[in-house]
Amino acid sequence: MSAAITRAACEDLLYEEAALLDEWRLDEWLALFVEGATYEVPTAGAADNVQSTDTLFYIADDWHRLCQRVERLKKNTAHSEFPRSDGLRLVSNVRLLGEDGRGMLVGSAFVTYRSKNDRTECFMGHHRHHLVLVEGRLRIAAKRSLLDMNSLRAQGRVSIIL
Amino acid sequence: MAGQAVGRGASPWVREDGAQHTFRVARDAFTQDSILSLERENIFDRCWIYVGHESEIPERNDYLTRQVAGRELIFNRDRGGAVHAFLNICPHRGAMVAREKKGNALGFQCFYHGWAFNNNGRFATQIAEGNYPPDFNAQGCANLTEVPRLESHRGFWFVNFDRNACGLIEYLADAAAIIDLVADQSEVGMEIVGGTQEYGVQANWKLLLENSFDGYHAITTHATYFDYLANTAGSMTQPLLLGDNNRSRGVDLGNGHGMVEYPAPWGRPVAQWIKAWGEDAKAEVEAKERRLVELFGPERGHRMARLNRNMVIFPNLVINDIMAITVRTFYPTTPGQLAVNAWTLAPKNEAAEMRRWRLYNFLEFLGPGGFATPDDVEALESCQRAYCNSREAGWNDISKGMMKSSPAADDEAQMRSFWREWDRRLGAGVAP
Numbered sequence: 329m330s331a332a333i334t335r336a337a338c339e340d341l342l343y344e345e346a347a348l349l350d351e352w353r354l355d356e357w358l359a360l361f362v363e364g365a366t367y368e369v370p371t372a373g374a375a376d377n378v379q380s381t382d383t384l385f386y387i388a389d390d391w392h393r394l395c396q397r398v399e400r401l402k403k404n405t406a407h408s409e410f411p412r413s414d415g416l417r418l419v420s421n422v423r424l425l426g427e428d429g430r431g432m433l434v435g436s437a438f439v440t441y442r443s444k445n446d447r448t449e450c451f452m453g454h455h456r457h458h459l460v461l462v463e464g465r466l467r468i469a470a471k472r473s474l475l476d477m478n479s480l481r482a483q484g485r486v487s488i489i490l
Numbered sequence: 491m492a493g494q495a496v497g498r499g500a501s502p503w504v505r506e507d508g509a510q511h512t513f514r515v516a517r518d519a520f521t522q523d524s525i526l527s528l529e530r531e532n533i534f535d536r537c538w539i540y541v542g543h544e545s546e547i548p549e550r551n552d553y554l555t556r557q558v559a560g561r562e563l564i565f566n567r568d569r570g571g572a573v574h575a576f577l578n579i580c581p582h583r584g585a586m587v588a589r590e591k592k593g594n595a596l597g598f599q600c601f602y603h604g605w606a607f608n609n610n611g612r613f614a615t616q617i618a619e620g621n622y623p624p625d626f627n628a629q630g631c632a633n634l635t636e637v638p639r640l641e642s643h644r645g646f647w648f649v650n651f652d653r654n655a656c657g658l659i660e661y662l663a664d665a666a667a668i669i670d671l672v673a674d675q676s677e678v679g680m681e682i683v684g685g686t687q688e689y690g691v692q693a694n695w696k697l698l699l700e701n702s703f704d705g706y707h708a709i710t711t712h713a714t715y716f717d718y719l720a721n722t723a724g725s726m727t728q729p730l731l732l733g734d735n736n737r738s739r740g741v742d743l744g745n746g747h748g749m750v751e752y753p754a755p756w757g758r759p760v761a762q763w764i765k766a767w768g769e770d771a772k773a774e775v776e777a778k779e780r781r782l783v784e785l786f787g788p789e790r791g792h793r794m795a796r797l798n799r800n801m802v803i804f805p806n807l808v809i810n811d812i813m814a815i816t817v818r819t820f821y822p823t824t825p826g827q828l829a830v831n832a833w834t835l836a837p838k839n840e841a842a843e844m845r846r847w848r849l850y851n852f853l854e855f856l857g858p859g860g861f862a863t864p865d866d867v868e869a870l871e872s873c874q875r876a877y878c879n880s881r882e883a884g885w886n887d888i889s890k891g892m893m894k895s896s897p898a899a900d901d902e903a904q905m906r907s908f909w910r911e912w913d914r915r916l917g918a919g920v921a922p
Contacts, residue, residue: 369859371685381846384685384834386859393854396718400861405713408864445875447692480858481690481829484871487864 332461333432339422341459341466342436346417349489354398357489361468362460364391369486372475376456386486397489408487413444415488419455431460431469438473440490442483449483451490452476504913505885506906511892513906517880520694520873525916526825532915533805534559538641538648538661540807540819541565541575543835545645545681546592551609554592557829558649559821563637564588565647568610569596575637575649576611587634598634607634644673645680646807663744665803671794672811674786675760676837682817683849687832687857693870695806695822698830699908701866702808702818703800705732705740705750705899706890711869715855715862719755724765726755738899740891746804746911748904754798756813756855759848760837761795767847774844802904804911809835814852826874832857 341360348357361367369387370378380388389397404410421437433456440451458470473490480486503525505514519525539559546554546565553566555578562578564587578586580600587598587607597614599606606615613632626632639650641658643666648658659666673680691698701707708730709716719725731737731753738752757764761779763772783791800810808818818832834852836845855862888909891901 371687374685378685380849380853381842382684382849384683384687384849384857385853386687386857388850388853390850392722396721397861399721400714400718403714403717405717406865407711408868445871479688479690481688484690484692484858485864485867486859487868 333424333459333466335422335424337466338424338432338434338457338459339419341468342419342422342434342455342457345468346419350415350417352412354401354489358395358398361394361471362462365394365468366390366470367394367397367489368470368472369490370472370474372477372479374474376474386480401487401489406487408485411444413442413488415440415442417441417490421454425456428458430458432458434459438490440488442488451483451486453490455490501913501917503916504909506910508892511889513888513892513902513909514885515888515909517877517884517886520696521825521877521880523825526822528916529805529822530560533912534651534821536650536652536655536915537805538639538650538655538658539805540803540817541640541647541649543645543680543682543817543833544573544642544647545679545838547573548681549594551594551596552592553588553595553598553609555586555588555590556831557821559651561637561651562586563649564598564634566609568608570610572610573640573642573647574609574611575640575647576634577637579635580605581613581632581634605632611636644669661745662803663747664741665743665745665747665749665801668743668749668799668801669809671790671799672809672815672835675782675794676839677785678837678839680815680835681838682833683836683845685834687830689830689832689858690823691820691828691830691867691870692826693828693867693874694825695820695828696912697870697873698820698828698866699802699806699808700905701870702810703740703748703750703802703904704902705738705752705800706902707866707869708732708900711865712855712862714865718854718861722766724767725757727757727762727764728753728755730754732900733898735894735896735898740897740899740901740903742903742907743801744907746908746915747802748907749799749801750899750904751797751799752899753796754812757847757851758795758798758813759840759844759851771843771847774841802908804908813855814848816852816856 367389370385400406418439419436423435425433425435436455442449453475456472459466460469503516503519541558542565547567550567550571564576564578580587582605585600585602587600597608608614611634613627637649638653740750761775763775779795782794798812806819810816815835817835820828820830857863888902888905891897897903
């Protein structure tokens with residue numbers, strides 16, 4: 329399987345993912361994931377190997393909750409994101425970090441800007457995606473966004489998807 | 491804006507009218523620098539302020555550094571195991587002597603000029619003779635400065651910067667017994683779980699305070715959270731009954747502390763099982779409730795298991811015993827900005843599977859990425875932004891439930907108890 333996964337293909341997927349989130353095409357974004365996928369955001373500055381089963385995160389979505397997160401964000405009662413914020417995601421420094429039981433681990437660096445009510449916040453960190461090939465198409469089996477910051481004092485919330 | 495209050499001394503900020511059943515708070519109280527100065531002087535410098543939980547420094551020589559009430563503190567255990575709170579500042583020229591978030595160390599050394607201190611605060615540097623007089627530290631001028639008062643209740647440690655303040659237990663009043671309802675959830679003690687949520691809100695600190703025990707906002711602000719519960723198989727046990735006077739209540743706990751107590755649909759690791767947790771967990775949760783009843787009797791045991799409590803300890807400690815337990819404290823940085831530190835508390839001996847569900851529960855509602863807290867942040871910031879209108883629209887209404895003899899959890903009695911104490915303390919600082 330690994331022979332078929334190239335960095336260029338992974339970059340294409342990560343750029344596509346960023347664009348779908350920037351454009352708030354959340355159903356299409358969710359369709360990038362395989363069923364059973366997870367999405368996690370540990371607390372700011374956490375180590376890469378921290379586990380949500382014994383440590384408090386900001387977000388530790390299993391598949392059900394990830395689907396519900398998308399459902400929630402599409403509603404105009406998700407007040408933090410309605411009216412919606414504007415945002416832009418930059419993804420860079422993409423590296424293939426090797427295969428493990430969940431797929432090809434792909435590392436990348438990100439900067440995500442969120443702008444609302446005349447304030448712009450910046451989230452910076454690194455993603456760890458597990459990518460798998462399903463019928464010739466790369467999809468996301470797990471996404472973990474690690475914030476390389478020491479707190480969320482300026483941002484206040486992670487109501488967007490990083 | 492000097493209004494005529496009825497039944498209490500005239501206050502420029504809080505207008506309570508018992509005859510008309512109205513309670514109003516000036517929006518300027520959320521925006522003015524002069525108010526924040528009074529709050530620092532009369533509240534944060536005089537009240538008991540939460541510093542940390544004993545489980546955060548379990549071993550001898552453990553320490554952590556933390557901003558508390560506008561100070562930089564070290565909260566630690568010395569070589570003998572005694573707990574201290576020091577001002578994190580070198581007595582020499584003022585650099586911070588501890589700059590890591592936490593650690594285990596026999597002492598602290600300032601990196602600026604090298605002054606060193608034992609972890610009981612005593613100066614421990616050999617300086618060549620002739621530089622300082624032999625009795626230089628006779629009065630302790632080279633020791634770390636200890637916070638004037640440090641006391642604890644059931645593992646929750648508090649500091650007080652007023653040497654003459656009353657004791658912690660007297661200060662906590664009826665809130666002490668509510669802390670006990672949390673502390674008694676484990677026979678081997680409770681612990682702060684790893685991972686701290688440190689975030690900020692562009693709003694006055696009192697807006698978060700009100701929000702933390704506000705049953706009234708739940709259904710509208712958190713509509714998507716209740717949608718989520720409805721869409722999650724096996725996540726609901728019963729309807730939310732915040733407005734049921736027989737089963738829910740808002741309580742004045744004395745000295746400005748207050749809480750709401752109510753039954754709710756979500757699962758509680760202690761001890762309200764939901765189907766989503768599976769049959770194995772069911773046996774465990776039911777055994778937990780039986781044990782609580784055995785230890786504390788049916789009334790208190792079932793209360794601990796089944797009822798939810800959102801409590802504010804004046805002025806800025808929140809202990810919410812809901813779908814998980816959150817311990818949350820917050821400070822004003824400016825009138826329009828606050829900093830929050832939030833943790834979760836759990837039984838020390840909790841089975842791994844239950845710990846997993848507890849954390850899963852916490853994140854479904856609470857914190858910067860939860861399905862509820864971000865919308866609270868939005869509401870608080872929306873209030874703060876609109877308070878620029880206070881010249882023409884100057885008053886918040888906190889009257890809900892004033893006509894009732896026993897207010898429910900979706901009334902505002904608990905907030906009124908906060909505001910009365912806030913007003914009393916600020917009034918005390920105003921020259922006649």
